[in-house]
Amino acid sequence: MLYRFISLALFSSMLIPTMNTIAQVTSVHDIISCIDNIPCYKSNARFTVTMPQLTDDVVYNLSIEQQSADNDPLSPCSYLIEWTTDGANERLNGFSAYFSGNHYRFSGERLQEYHMTWDSIPFRPAPRSDGRATVGVHQSAQFVNTLPASIAAELRKMQSDSLYTLHLHPDTLISGKRRIVIDAVMRTGGMTAMEGEYVFDRNTGMPVRVRLENNPGSISEQSVSIEYTGTSIQEHCPALSEHSLMERYPTAFERYRESNFRIENLPGSRLPAFALPTTTGERYSRRAADAFRTPTIVALLEAGTGFSRDLVSQLRKAVDMLPYPADIIWAFTDKHVDNIEEVVPEIRPGEHLLMSARPLARDCGAASLPVIILVQRDGIVSNVILGYNNELASDVIQKMALMKP
Numbered sequence: 001m002l003y004r005f006i007s008l009a010l011f012s013s014m015l016i017p018t019m020n021t022i023a024q025v026t027s028v029h030d031i032i033s034c035i036d037n038i039p040c041y042k043s044n045a046r047f048t049v050t051m052p053q054l055t056d057d058v059v060y061n062l063s064i065e066q067q068s069a070d071n072d073p074l075s076p077c078s079y080l081i082e083w084t085t086d087g088a089n090e091r092l093n094g095f096s097a098y099f100s101g102n103h104y105r106f107s108g109e110r111l112q113e114y115h116m117t118w119d120s121i122p123f124r125p126a127p128r129s130d131g132r133a134t135v136g137v138h139q140s141a142q143f144v145n146t147l148p149a150s151i152a153a154e155l156r157k158m159q160s161d162s163l164y165t166l167h168l169h170p171d172t173l174i175s176g177k178r179r180i181v182i183d184a185v186m187r188t189g190g191m192t193a194m195e196g197e198y199v200f201d202r203n204t205g206m207p208v209r210v211r212l213e214n215n216p217g218s219i220s221e222q223s224v225s226i227e228y229t230g231t232s233i234q235e236h237c238p239a240l241s242e243h244s245l246m247e248r249y250p251t252a253f254e255r256y257r258e259s260n261f262r263i264e265n266l267p268g269s270r271l272p273a274f275a276l277p278t279t280t281g282e283r284y285s286r287r288a289a290d291a292f293r294t295p296t297i298v299a300l301l302e303a304g305t306g307f308s309r310d311l312v313s314q315l316r317k318a319v320d321m322l323p324y325p326a327d328i329i330w331a332f333t334d335k336h337v338d339n340i341e342e343v344v345p346e347i348r349p350g351e352h353l354l355m356s357a358r359p360l361a362r363d364c365g366a367a368s369l370p371v372i373i374l375v376q377r378d379g380i381v382s383n384v385i386l387g388y389n390n391e392l393a394s395d396v397i398q399k400m401a402l403m404k405p
Contacts, residue, residue, distance in 0.1 A: 025170050025180055025205070031198075032155050034205035035148035036076060040237035041066040041206070044230045045146055047083075050223040060085045066147050067099075067237050074101060074116065074123055075138060077149040078240050083142070095249065096141035099240040103138040106249065111256040114138070118261050146226055151198065151207055155182065163188055171202065174209075178202050192216055206231050246362055254362040262365020263373075266381045271298065271373065272363035276354040279337045284329075284352055292377050294350075295403040296327040297396065300361045301370040303332055303339040307388045311370055312344055318396035324405030325350060331357035333369065372396065376403055 024030060045062040063082040069075055078099035085092050094107035101116030101123070114122045114137050122137040134140070144150055158164035169181040184196035195216055199209040210226040238244065242262065246253045275285035297315055301308055312330070319326050327350040332340045335356050347353050364373065372385040374396065383399045385392070 036152035
C-alpha cells in the first residue's frame with residue numbers, strides 16, 4: 001500500500017503543468033514511464049483508416065478505459081474499449097475488455113471470451129515463421145493499440161529494434177499548441193515500411209494524436225489516424241469484472257454468449273439473486289444470501305425446444321424418488337404465458353413457474369439451454385447439468401441424494 005501511494009504521488013508530480021515538469025521530458029523513456037502505469041485513464045478517440053483503394057475513410061468512434069494492473073503477469077493494465085461505426089445500412093458497435101486473466105470481445109452477434117484458468121494457450125505469445133512472436137489474445141483485440149500502455153510497449157519495442165529510428169521533439173507547436181512529439185521510422189530492405197508520429201500533451205504526457213503510414217508510396221499503403229479527446233486521469237476506477245460487463249451489456253451476454261465457462265464454474269458459489277414474474281402475474285424474488293426451504297432444482301429452459309416436456313417429466317420423476325422433498329423452479333426464458341403453459345400446464349406443490357428468465361440465465365452464465373442447477377438449502381450451487389439426456393432423472397437423483405434436506 002505504501003509503495004502504491006509513493007508511486008501515485010510520483011506519478012501525480014509528473015503531471016503538474018509546470019516548466020520544471022516539461023523539462024523532465026528529455027527522452028523517449030520519459031514518455032514511456034509517464035503513460036505505462038496510469039492508475040485510471042479514460043478518453044474518447046476517433047480512429048480513422050485511409051486506403052487508396054477505398055473511396056471513403058473507415059471511421060470508428062472509441063471510448064477507452066485503462067486501469068493499472070500491477071500484479072497481473074499477463075498485462076500491465078486492465079481495459080475496456082467500446083467502439084461504434086456506421087455500416088452500410090446500420091450503426092455497428094462492439095467492445096473488448098480484459099482484466100485478471102479474463103478477456104471478452106463482442107462484435108456483431110458474437111460474444112467471445114477467454115479465461116486463463118480455463119485455457120492458458122490463447123494468452124501465450126507464439127513464435128511466427130519470421131522469428132517474431134505473436135501476442136496473446138488479450139493484446140491482439142481490436143483497438144488495443146490505442147491504449148497508452150500499448151503505445152508505451154510499442155515505443156519500448158522500437159527502441160530495442162535496429163529497424164526503427166526514433167526522434168524526440170520535447171517542445172513543438174501543432175495547431176498552435178505546444179506538444180511533445182516522437183517521430184518513428186521503420187526501414188527494412190532499404191525501403192521505408194512505416195512512418196509514425198506520436199503526439200503527447202506537454203502538461204500530462206498523455207497521447208493526443210497518433211498517425212501511422214504503413215507501406216507509404218506502395219499499392220498497399222494504409223494511413224491510420226487516432227485523435228484523442230476528453231482525456232481524464234483519476235486515482236481510482238471501479239474495478240472491471242464480469243458482473244460489471246453483464247450489467248453494462250446485458251443483451252450481449254443474454255443472447256450472444258458462446259461459452260459456458262461461467263456456469264461450469266458456478267458450483268460452490270451462491271445462486272445469483274433474481275426477481276422474475278410468474279405466469280399468474282405475481283413475482284418471485286430472492287436475494288443471493290437467501291436460503292431455500294429445501295434443496296432446490298432450478299431449471300433454465302425454453303418452451304419451444306422439442307424435449308422440454310420430457311425434461312419436465314424427468315425432473316419430476318427425480319424429485320419423486322429422492323429421500324426428501326425437493327422444490328423445482330421452472331425458469332423459462334419465454335415471455336408468452338401460453339407457450340410456457342403448454343409445457344407445464346399446472347404446477348405441483350413445491351414448484352414455481354417463472355417467465356422472462358433470460359436475465360437469470362445471463363447472470364448464471366448459461367450460453368445455451370437447457371441448464372439444470374442443483375442448489376443446496378443455503379443457496380450454494382452444488383452441481384450444474386448442461387443440456388438434456390435420457391438419463392437426466394438418474395443424474396439428478398445421484399447428485400442430490402447426498403444433499404442435506
